[in-house]
Amino acid sequence: MHYRLVLLLPLLAMTVVAGSAQIRSGSDEALAEMLPPGPGRETVKESCTTCHNLKIIVTARKNRAEWDQCINDMIQRGTALFPEEIEPISAYLVKAFGADVPAAVNVNTARREELQKVPNLNAEVVARIIEERSKSGGFEKAEDLRQALKMEKENFEKFAYLLKYSN
Ligand code: HEC
Known part of the structure; x- marks a missing residue:
């Protein structure tokens, strides 16, 4: 009997992982629609979604200095960005989610x-x-x-x- 359980457990684990990945990508897709077009959009989608989803970003409202500070914080936390990507991301975020932009x-x-x-x-x-x-x-x-x-x-x-x- 035991060998069946040994076979079954990894299968079960795989199903659970596949299931949660699906749920995550579904809501990520809807959240990605909350990123306006513009240079920087793809970098945000790729580099800013490995630790948290986009919700924390699309609901934030910050001025230029605050976005710069935030991006610095994220780099400290381990965000992978090329130096030349920093300025476009910051310009993009301040235009899309600046302090004066109303909430969705x-x-x-x-x-x-x-x-x-x-x-x-x-x-x-x-x-x-x-x-x-x-x-x-x-x-x-x-x-x-x-x-x-x-x-x-x-x-x-x-x-x-x-x-x-x-x-
Ligand atoms: C290496 C992991 C990691 C990556 C990648 C990452 N973040 Fe974060 N981020 C965090 C953590 C951890 C927190 C929660 C910090 C806290 O509780 O204050 C956070 C919180 C935030 C917040 C809410 C706090 C605030 O400053 O308003 C915003 C906005 C944010 N991240 C934006 C971004 C952006 C933009 C990027 C891409 C440039 C990014 N994050 C990439 C780890 C990451």
Whole structure:
């Protein structure tokens, strides 16, 4: 009987690991949509996700000095970055998640005025979002919203990173 258990245990362990990797990549994908396009995006995705996921980054709001300080801290903690990657990452983070950038809003429940405060989201698109959400009852994910608005990915991504779909 014992040999079966010996065979079974590694199999069980592998299943658990595969399962949790799947869950992690699912939420990482949704979080990656909260990174706007721009130079630095790929480096953040690659270098800043080995110890924690992106949530801690996309919810942070910092000025230039604070992002510089944060990146230094992360390097001290062991983040692998080439020296020439530091400045683009810092410029990218301060533009995307600067101290004056509002927190992400829930596109399914936000009031018109809240949506209008989202950078790069103009009044016309806000009106279309409100119309589409009352027709469909809301959006589950970014791609649903993009299709409802019939927008090109390039234009959509300029504001979509500050929208969320649940709380
Ligand atoms: C080697 C592991 C590691 C890597 C890689 C890493 N971090 Fe962190 N990070 C941490 C740890 C550990 C904490 C928690 C520190 C704490 O509790 O204050 C943290 C916390 C943070 C925080 C929240 C605290 C704060 O300063 O506001 C932010 C933002 C952050 N990291 C950004 C980044 C960015 C941007 C990168 C990529 C340049 C990155 N991290 C890469 C280890 C890492």
